[in-house]
Amino acid sequence: MTRSLFICYLSFIVLGIPLASGEAKDSTAVYIADRRELFVDQYLVQALEGEARQILHHPVPREVVLVSDRPWEGNGLNYVTVFQDGDLYKMYYRGGDYDRGVTSLHEQVYCLAISKDGIKWERPNLGLVKFGGSKENNILLTEKDEALGYICHNFSPFLDLNPDAPESERYKAVGGGPLFPLISADGIHWKKATDKPIITEGAFDSQNLAFWDSIRGQYRAYHRQFRSGRDIMTETSEVFSSGWSKPVFLEYSPGRGGELYTNQITPYKRAPHIFLGFPTRYEDRGLNPSTRHLPQWKYRQLRSKISRREGTAVTEGLFMSSRDGAHFHVFQEAFVRPGLRTRDSWFYGDNYQNNGLVETKSTLAEDAPNELSMYLTEATLQNGKPAKLRRYSLRMDGFVSINAPMKGGKLISKPIRFSGSKLSLNFSSSARGGIRVGFADPEGKPLAGYSLNDCPWIYGDSLTRRVEWIKSDKIVDNVGSIAGQPVKLVFELKDADLYSFKFD
The missing domain is CATH 2.60.120 (Jelly Rolls)
Incomplete structure (x- = not known):
């Protein structure tokens, strides 16, 4: 056969x-x-x-797990990937700092944090990349590396579950624009799998991702493209570093629910025949009377001077699902709203959910069953302030219910x-x-x-x-x-x- x-x-x-x-x-x-x-x-x-x-x-907001206050990090914390690897949880996140969300103040880097429980995180001293004259940091990749460059803007790794994957390629990633394939034996030392990009049709200024689909026996990728605004395309391949199918746009029911910035689509571990997506909805309603009543009107005006959308656009989380990876049922209401806060919120760049769901111990009690954890950005792109990553939790399978x-x-x-x-x-x-x-x-x-x-x-x-x-x-x-x-x-x-x- x-x-x-x-x-x-x-x-x-x-x-x-x-x-x-x-x-x-x-x-x-x-x-x-x-x-x-x-x-x-x-x-x-x-x-x-x-x-x-x-x-x-809706997931419940819990503790802040990471404050990007190291010199190599900054307010550009985003495009985060989290997965469990044996006894450790691993978090890959972007470090960057920007003036009013646009002008870069130092090079973009990708960093690693590790945890034993998915709640308390620490930065390992990797000693790989020099920043500010020292390698005493947790940086994995820097855009100053000529071989990587733009890959450090949207690096998106995954643990390859393909049983035929060699140990030397146990970790894989996509990044750049067009998208290049990367491989690693340990999740720390990375290199391109090939000098040729694997996906070239798209608008890649986002977190694009790939993974092994164990049910269908193939690699699948999702990336950003424009179709009446920000949208998502998908493609498949039996081999990670070549042979990808022609990208096609996703189809949505009852509708797309707005412009979608990131996609964060993953097979659900407890039911891997179902794809779950946690896209970021990008909503720009322009300058209107309500805009003045959102948090930090003065700073919002300051950000708008360099780019209007920096002061008017807002991002929030959505939820969607699919049985075939191409046709998605989208809940039109927000999965994660911007929330009841009076500062550093209701801005473009916040409420981006990480790529990946992990299982963690219950926040409720020691005898309660494990729950799902996800991590969302907040307070991003605020001048002179670090961004934050907050853990949210949800009951196992608790995305949607039949209720009466x-x-x-x-x-x-x-x-x-x-x-x-x-x-x-x-x-x-x-x-x-x-x-x-x-x-x-x-x-x-x-x-x-x-x-x-x-x-x-x-x-x-x-x-x-x-x-x-x-x-x-x-x-x-x-x-x-x-x-x-x-x-x-x-x-x-x-x-x-x-x-x-x-x-x-």
Whole structure:
């Protein structure tokens, strides 16, 4: 079997695309196997009844983890990448300092910070690059290196999960404009994989990125281009350093939601068949009466003198998702708003989310399960002040939920086929509310022993709550007898949120 045929076959099996032969009678049912399913789109939703609705959740701002106050850093902190590598968390971030957001006051550099928990970070003394006459710093790359140059404006590394990647190329990156491929054995010492750029069509003054897609067995990249404003293109390749497909613009539903500056798209680790994106929305409403009431009107005017958008444009975070990497469901409301602050906020350059999601210990309590962490810029491009990076946290799978108030509502899924014998939920409810789960045939007829009425109300707060039914006065949780059959899931909710479900 050729590699391309294998990838095609893998897509059929993993993504639920009906096979050309066998099981034709179930071709209308989505085969989800035992993968985790989130409600970040309408892919599995046939109907929402009563007061049930799909709602976007928002990450909670936590502590400031980095202040860019070293001489080689400055107010240009941005284009940050964070990932976990073994027992360490690694953060790659840009150092730069600018007058009113435009004029560079020293060369751009890329720096490394490390952490054991994703919360407390330190700068290792790398001794690689001289700045101000000393190599006592955490600089990895400098634009003074003629071989790198503009790569130090938008360097974007990743840990290559391709099982065929050699140890000498375990770390990879893209950067520059056009985009060049870089490789490293240790994530510290970098070199170009080739002297030829791999992606040439685009407007690369942004954080562009690439990664290994383990589900589809290929590298995928995303970069900026203009189409009625700032937009995103994507391309793929089986080999990182060459052979990239012609870039195509992303498609959006119900719409793009504004101009998109960065994209921050990544396969979600707990459900890698789903791509999650955290783009920066760029919004410039010009000079209007409200602009005068945003923080720091005098400084805003000062920035506008060198470039009007520096005083009028505002950036904030969005959330979107995709099942194929090209078509994205975009929530039109902000995922991260600029926030309730009276200075150093509501400016262009703030609220850029890092590339990458990491799992960290709960902020709530020692006995609480781990949560997701992301890192956003704030107080950037303020003359004479360092920028900051703040950690935000979110419940596992907690981007979007199906929610209903106490009045109640139902979610009815499209026909699915699953593997496994147990069903677990990631959910939260009040003490008075809860969730019930039932199975029905494709026509909607409840399955005996697995109907809503057979399911006792589930209440509490859990990432892995096993669903149970009462059959002949016994509590049962085994659904193996209906595995592989086309069925519908019916969720009834009261004052509850359902984030994801999984068979195993």
